[in-house]
């Protein structure tokens with residue numbers, strides 16, 4: 001099920017080599033031509049769709065090639081609370097204003113906000129841009145700390161909610177079309193880069209809006225957490241378009257005069273994570289090819305009993321003493337965390 005070398009590719013009867021793709025496919029991340037197709041007809045998010053998965057030998061990035069992204073898939077994802085992953089954002093929108101320290105609250109809920117909470121702990125009055133702010137609760141939580149912040153997103157619906165709940169510091173616009181005379185101390189994009197058709201261009205657009213000593217903080221699913229031979233252990237395409245490792249970011253940063261640091265998650269134990277359980281699940285599923293998430297009628301491809309069972313298991317493994325103990329044991333198994341936090345800044 002897993003292909004790494006050309007030899008494997010040629011000997012695998014189910015694989016159809018696409019010579020054209022081999023010749024013309026450039027890495028989306030580092031533009032290297034050393035790109036291999038590692039999986040043909042990988043299942044897509046919606047039943048009946050499939051994608052070719054490519055891997056760059058130079059920067060390790062895996063990616064799918066998509067000319068035009070159809071964002072309507074997000075209307076399905078956000079509107080169904082049984083779909084894993086995204087519905088919780090609506091809960092944050094409703095709850096965050098009742099929290100004393102909103103940023104600390106969401107940082108404990110989600111590992112992707114931890115680097116921002118950490119970074120801002122000793123900072124005051126920064127100019128901050130959040131790209132892909134969705135419903136705006138992270139932008140709000142930074143605003144609540146007294147920073148001068150703007151949130152942008154391509155979703156009109158999300159920005160309408162954000163403005164209604166939090167105030168007028170949001171805009172419906174894509175980063176590449178964002179017009180401003182301002183430069184920022186901090187640009188953040190959590191769990192965004194893996195959704196984009198042109199991740200490398202996105203980093204350049206961020207860098208152009210940065211003050212000389214500014215920082216870009218990004219988070220994404222960490223490819224280094226998984227076995228080196230794994231194929232696409234991230235949300236199914238076209239919801240996710242790239243799967244990146246530290247090496248991918250180092251190549252991307254290097255080509256743009258940026259340097260990168262990676263966030264240390266050793267001491268982080270979020271309310272919704274049990275590091276040992278995640279690690280064992282990752283090992284158990286490392287060779288499994290997933291099922292599409294929604295069927296052709298855009299309904300979730302999961303039985304009620306499976307959804308219920310998942311809830312029960314989560315309640316048990318997220319129980320505080322259990323998750324702290326498990327996370328401690330996990331330190332002996334891996335140094336990686338399934339979220340990758342990246343801090344980019346200009347080279348001196």
Ligand SMILES: [Zn+2]
Nearest residue numbers: 027030056059
């Ligand atoms: Zn590459």
